[in-house]
Amino acid sequence: MKWIALIAVCLTGGLLIYGTVDMPNWGDPTSPASLHVSPRYIEKTVEETGVPNMVTSVLADYRGYDTLGETTVIFTAGMACLLLLRRFGK
Amino acid sequence: MITHFYDVIIQTVCRLLIPFIQVYGLYVIAHGHSSPGGGFQGGVILGASFILLCLSHDLQEMRKRLTRRTILIFCSLGVTIYAGIGFVCLLLGGNYLDYGRLHRILPVDSVAARSLGIFGIEVGVGITVMAVMVSIFLDLASEEKVREG
Amino acid sequence: MELIIGKYNYWIYISLMMIGFYAMIAKKNLVKKLIGMNIFQTSIILFFISTGSKIGGTIPIVEQGAQVIEAGQYINPLPHVLMLTAIVVMVSTFGVALALLWMIYRKYHTLEEDEILRLRR
């Protein structure tokens, strides 16, 4: 069992490292991730939402629906713990 | 299972600290627009302050301040605020969560309305996160002890 | 050499991930599995955050009174946002997992996997 686990883990790690060969270096300002979608968030955030903190504006406005999902996830977790653990009075 | 032990130093220090922690939590929620922070972070700080109260005193002390019922209402209230703001935008003729539309009912232009909308949902997130943190902690800690709906 | 020095962030996250993943699969204690899960998820968070960085960029908050905003000045905010969401998901999963562990402990009075499997038979 231990050996199978070790092989599986090494395989996963090896695949991930194989994938990094074509990745941009750390902190590369010309990587696709910093050129394609994100410049608009940086340049337009104050103009379009009036919030200087880009993380907040992206979190709550551009991708606000993700945050609704996130809040629902934590609500779900709360209800799940309640459902599983609480003993209800008669 | 929380065993009760009463330590004067811990209780006093915590009693002094908790209000400041809570004010700081509120600050983090409210100041998320222009500094690192926001609903989730602030909510966790607020939740932690209540958990500290439970740890330093006991669950009865906690119950005096926040009953289970209140926590449950808070849990659902926060998300409802969030989803509700989105819904109001829908009713005002925009898409879901399009806060720009809020300028029709608020005395501001659409950019400022976006800013206010963001603040509104941060508050919602904060309330839910705080309540859920406390709720999960109580459920895990008070194992079968509390018989209260 | 370029492969290792230029991309050391990926190597770090991959080794962390392997530790976590190994603990999830191979450990027999359920709490250790849970800790492995936490390490795994944290490594993914590190990975995302490190993709957002730019050499010469500062934190993604527009400075007071800044007139011209260039994309190169600030680091990429999107991975941070995604990871805030992922952290919340992680916390929630962890909470539910702890609740499940409580239920398991209440039933079997142990958290060792082989003992539980033996008791279930």
Add this chain to the structure above:
Amino acid sequence: MNEISFPILIIVVPLISAFFIILVGLLRRDLCYPLMILTLSFSTLSSISVLKEVLWGGTIHYRLGGWLPPWGIEYVIDPLNGFVLLIVSAISLLIGITSKRMVEREFPEKATFFYCLFLLQVTGLLGIVVTGDLFNLYVFLEIASIAGYALIALGEDGAPFASFNYMIYGTVGACFYLLGVGYLYIATGSLNMADLAQILPSLLSSKVVLIAFAFFMVGIAIKMALFPLHVWLPDAYTYAPSAVSSLVAPLTTKVGAYVMIRVALTVFPPAFFIETLPAALMLRWIANGAILFGCILALAQKDLKRMLGYVLIAEIGYIALGVGFGNRNGLTGAILHILNDALMMACLFLFVGAITYQGWPRKMDQLRGLHRKMPLTAAAFVIAGLSVIGVPPTCGFFSKWYLVLGAIDSKEWLSMAILLASSLFNAILFFRVIEKAYFESGKEHGMVQRTMEIKESPLTILLPLLVLTAGVLSLGLFSGKIISGIIRFAIPVYFK
């Protein structure tokens, strides 16, 4: 409202009412159930209207927050989405109706929270289906999963442990999916599916994209319980409470299959999946293994519900096989099988729920005399069983027919042999149960004593069961129309 807002209301109405159920439950607990049914009916009705809209007027795009797609999150509903959306909402409505009696029997005091999580689970599944954004898909995947862990852990005996195992596997799956999203994000800088579909063809030689694809596939395979990664499924679905297993078993795996089709064939270019990589070939082999493994292990089971779990693994194999053929007929079969299998599995698991509700033991060898006591329920089981085997008038026949055609088109004789053999295995499996239920009298042993007072199941359980059975029969008769009217448009353009 400037655009059609049905697509968003399908998600948001169940979401908001899940929050409201908690508040309502504090005041009047008996109002929770009607509220849930109302919500689910609304979702079903709106998904019908959305499907109509899509088929007549083309793909619907809905921009959340009013932001343009690559920056904001977008809902894209094309015929494939709309089809799966309707399946999910309709089946969850039917199962929702049955849940009342089962909840009252098994855990009446937790009803409020049960309905809340039930709605959240459905919301999560619906959210996965409609979204056009990879990360948003992850968030809803987690909503559905967390609700699922909690609901499954409510069950009998080993449920918490089974649920914990499911959680470990599920988290690995979700994390692999997230790693796939991360690798794609590094390679392209985008998270929007339509945007990615435009960027990716120029990047196919990149190793990052290759690894991203591999991790997507493994992650989704865990979530949909494809053969070597299915370990969590039989335990979790056996121990789950009956209302939960009949919701989760048909839907979660089908939604997983949908995500696989979506990612492999529309986000990545289909040629990448079929020609450049041996992925389609590998998927075929895995699916062959899944079908054989599921069928054979199902034969060995004594517990009816666990047997159904293994049948489900084989059924997932069919869908994966159809996708793996990578041709028009195979894909038609796979998409049709998503519908058929959701119906059959809901029917079968509901059958088990119904007999357990009446106090009948769930063991295979104790079904004697079932048809006398519960004739309609037993009839439903027979029809669903025939459909799993693939007997002509039922819907299961047609999807298998298309799968066989797909096998012929891609000259996979082994897969064809396995498809036919699996029908044989299923025939043995179900006729054994049917023989027990119909042709052996219950006069022996002490069975008479225990099952004397058992009556037909109550109306709220029986009616949805019969509706599902009617669906299994009638969709078989109308499957030509479904294929020409819906599935023809749902297949990615590449295969036309």
